[in-house]
Amino acid sequence: MLCSDVKRIVYFFLDGSLGSRSQLEFNSHLIGCPDCEQRLCFQRQLRAFVRRRLAPLNAPERLKVRLTRTIRVFEAAD
Numbered sequence: 001m002l003c004s005d006v007k008r009i010v011y012f013f014l015d016g017s018l019g020s021r022s023q024l025e026f027n028s029h030l031i032g033c034p035d036c037e038q039r040l041c042f043q044r045q046l047r048a049f050v051r052r053r054l055a056p057l058n059a060p061e062r063l064k065v066r067l068t069r070t071i072r073v074f075e076a077a078d
């Protein structure tokens with residue numbers, strides 16, 4: 001597995017929707033690649049942050065829009 005593969009499937013990995021074989025390859029790549037490990041760590045924190053912020057049902061719609069936009073900026077910058 002290459003770094004570009006990791007980048008492509010990191011969301012599936014975090015969703016737990018990766019096949020067991022891919023997950024194994026994903027994990028073994030991470031062991032030898034600090035860059036991808038860092039990327040996974042960042043994405044995990046970002047998701048946790050967003051989930052916390054979006055969790056309350058009464059979260060203002062405006063905040064949701066702003067957060068979504070922020071995530072797009074992160075993804076574009078990567």
Ligand SMILES: [Zn+2]
Binds near residue numbers: 006
């Ligand atoms: Zn890598």
